[in-house]
Amino acid sequence: RKSDTIFVNISMVRRTMQLDAISINASGIESVFYRPEIKLIDYEFWMNRLLLLLKVDKNYSIRMLDFDYNTVAQLEFPWKLDKFYRNAFGGIHVFAEDTVYQLYLKPDDIELLDVASKSRFANIVENCVVATDSLLVFSELVNHNKEQLYFSVDRNTNQKQVLHHIYNEIAAKYAQEYFNQIVSIYSANVPMFLNEIYNGTWDGNVNSLKIPFTRDNFELILWYEKVVSKPISAPIFESNNEIVLFDHVNDSLFRYNVCGERLAAVPISYHKQRKWNNKIISDHNGHYFAVFEKESITYLKQIDINSGEVISTTKIEKHTFPQKIKVRDGYVYYMDTDWIYPNIHKYRTQLYRQKINEQL
Structure with a gap:
């Protein structure tokens, strides 16, 4: 743990700042945040607060706004920050280059609670996808990301059991064929005493294999990574005292109570429509939306569970x-980048929101 501890000096600023008035255009789209001198990197919701990840010149900061869009707290950093991350318990983290910081949030304050390396964070935090008072749910992807196991751990007894298992056998076999081709090319070009696979030192990443660079080899690896081994779509959520799992491989939606007992299995077919982008978005009120993209236009289709x-x-x-789409309290929020002077690569990023439609 000592290796994950970093002592830093953080400048904390408490102040109230009135932002520019929200602009609403004819289509009903509101500009929630825009400052031409500030780069907006990411945003997240916490209770009745809006968190913004910002860059001004070479400095980064996290700003907390109320929903009158006044600044109530700000935490400044002297190094690069990449994105927010919400864990299964509702806690908020921020990613830096090689570390992850957990935030300690209060309605009018932001502090750092903990810091971990990205590898430690991935092993301990990211694999936990649902947390209720009764159990924790963990996710594991194997077989070229074509087999997914959700298992639960009872928080009182530590008893472990399978919650749901998904396996796309045809896709796994197809991916294995590409994988075998890559391994064969590597083995044919590397002496046995240098062979990482044979020596047991390979990390499993095909990009780390020293394969002769040719166009065919490059395309083979790229196709395997970006298409063939793309993770299956089976997102899981917890809301309104239920766990909801969208199993798109088996065309079903599964609902569980907070103890992991199955309540219902519901057939689904929306994902078979063209232009679905494999994303499901949820809000804190238990509403779920499938995201579609058609001719560069984005649509959100609400799913009745x-x-x-x-x-x-x-x-x-x-x-x-639009980027980083989220839904909250009847609005869809998103970021969009507008080019001001394309010839000198000058652009601006704004945060917008639009009212969710309640009809088909």
Whole structure:
């Protein structure tokens, strides 16, 4: 643990700042945050607060706003920050270059609670995907990301059991064929005494294998990484005292209580429509949305978890390819980058929101 501890000097600033008035255009889209001199990197919600990850010149900061969009707290950093991350317990972390910081948040204050290396964070925190008072749910992907195991651990007895198992056998065999080709090329070009696979020192990353660089080999590895071994889509959520799992491999939605007992299995078919981008978004009120992209336009289709049917569709009206889409209290929030002077690569990033449509 000592190797994961870093002592830093952090400048904490408490102040109230009135932001520019929110602008609302004819399509009903609101600009939530925009300052031309500030780069917006990421945002996250915490209770009734909005967190912004910002860069001004070469300095980074986390700013906390209330929903009148006044600044109530700010924490400044002298090094690069990449993104926010919400853990299964609702805690907020921020990623830096090689470390992850956990934030200690209060309605009018931001402090650092803990710090860990990215590898330690991935092993301990990221694998836990759901936390209830009764159990913890962990996720494990194997077989070229075509087999996913969700298992639960009872928080009182530490008893472990399988919650749900998903296996796309055809896709796994297809991925294995590509994997075997890559390994064969490597083995044919590396002496046995230098062979990482034979010596048991290989980390499993095909990019780390010293394979002769040719166009065919490059395309083979790229296709394996970006397409063939792409993780199956089976996101899991916890809301309203239920665990909801979207098993798109088996065309079903599964609902469990907070103790891990199955309540229902519901057929789904929306994911078979063209232009679904393999994403499901949830909000803290237990609403779920499948994200579609058609001709650069993004649509959110709300899924009824009782029937599995689409009950409403929201088109993001103004911006193409919006980034970091989230839903909260009847609004879809997203970031979009507008080029001001393309010839000198001058751009601005804004945070917008748009009312969710309640009809098909």
